[in-house]
Amino acid sequence: MKKLGTLYITIFTLVMLSCKDSGPKQRFLPPSTGGINSLMVVMDTELWKGGVGDKIREHFAAPVLGLPQAEPQFTITQIPPQVFKGATAYSRSVLFVEQDSLSLAHIKTDVYAQPQKVAVVKGETYNDLVGNIDAIADKAIESFKEVEIAEAQVRFTRSLSKEKVFEEEFGISLKVPSLYKVGKHEKNFVWMDIQIPKGTMNIIAYQMPLNSFTNDSTFVGDIVKMRDSIGKRYVPGPYEDTFMMTEKAFSPYVFSAEISGKKAAKVRGIWEINGYPMAGPFLTYIINDKENNRKLVLEGFTFAPSAEKRDYMFELDAILRTVEFNKGS
Incomplete structure (x- = not known):
């Protein structure tokens, strides 16, 4: 009788489990496909x-x-x-x-x-x-x-760089592909880049005082001045006295944005080398980091003459959007 009672319990348990499993099942969906964009x-x-x-x-x-x-x-x-x-x-x-x-x-x-x-x-x-x-x-x-x-x-993100320069200098983490290498690391400036066919893709970072750009009427002009001063100091051209600056003929486009939960300005435009025929697109995030009393600037720019640049810039945008601010930084 004891064995029979055990059998009844087993059958009852299986029936209950079967009833539980008979509810709506999650539909399987295959992974989506297609090239980026x-x-x-x-x-x-x-x-x-x-x-x-x-x-x-x-x-x-x-x-x-x-x-x-x-x-x-x-x-x-x-x-x-x-x-x-x-x-x-x-x-x-x-x-x-x-x-x-x-x-x-x-x-x-x-x-x-x-x-x-x-x-x-x-x-x-x-x-x-x-x-x-x-x-x-x-x-x-x-x-x-x-x-x-x-x-x-x-x-x-399947293969990420193990470099800690952004963390060391700015207290942030940034998911950068492993093929990017540190080109320059100075006080308040980090530059990583990767070789692409006939050119480079680049990421730079620096910080500005929190009270920068307080005048809305001069906002775009002040962004240009900031970029040009950073370019002159840190991003040299191929010859002496040449450096990266904002294209003089066209004002950059500026949009409001949010990145890592913080308000930001998103800037798109064209860079050029002062005194030398080189140019390309840039994308800049100017992030209001009130917790650290600063504006953090992250920028991606590409040099790829005679090549389409949409997807290069899209990848740089995707990288910059992975920024996270370390607690206590």
Whole structure:
């Protein structure tokens, strides 16, 4: 009888476990695919060739600000809906446009793969579709950029530099790929770079007093003066008396931003070498670090003549966004 009682208990336990497991199961999603800054546009080919396609290109293939040559925000691949299945649906960033009696525009997360953002636009008429594209474009671009930044970070964090120069000098951690090397480390200045085909990608960091840039009316001009003074002191050109400065012909673009939970200014523009024909794009974060009574400046810049620079600058942006402020720094 004792054995029979044990058998009943075992059966009861298995039944209870079976009931517990019969609840909703997490759906398996394959990893998303695609090159960085690639966008899959799923829509009827005739729509793509017409005004609706023009509206998509106006937003999603608009030139990236702050590059010497025009390069689109996304590399777009268009396919008709009937082809969007299987591995094609695993694209990381997707824009789905369809003529439908419904009129809507929204963004979905991890529909066919993970991580993934799918912007869905529907409308019955041309005006419906164009209006919905206009309405969702900024939010969709922001969502696509975030998932692309995250993917870029996943890729380069597989092999990180063990250098501690940023921590030692500024009390911050920065996830920098292992191929970057320290080029210069002085008081209040760190420079790391990596060789790329026909050029370099560079990261520099320094700090300024917290009360810098107090006049909004001179903000852009003061940023230029700051960059030029740092360039003259720390970033020499190929010959004596040459140094990096901000391109004189164009004012940089300035945006509000948040990085590592702190308010910041994000600056995009073109650098040049004073007195020598060299130039390229830069991206600067000026971070309000009130806890440490300073403005921390992180900058990435690229020298790659005759090469497209969008993805180089995108990687630098992804690196700078990994900054974390050490407690007690």
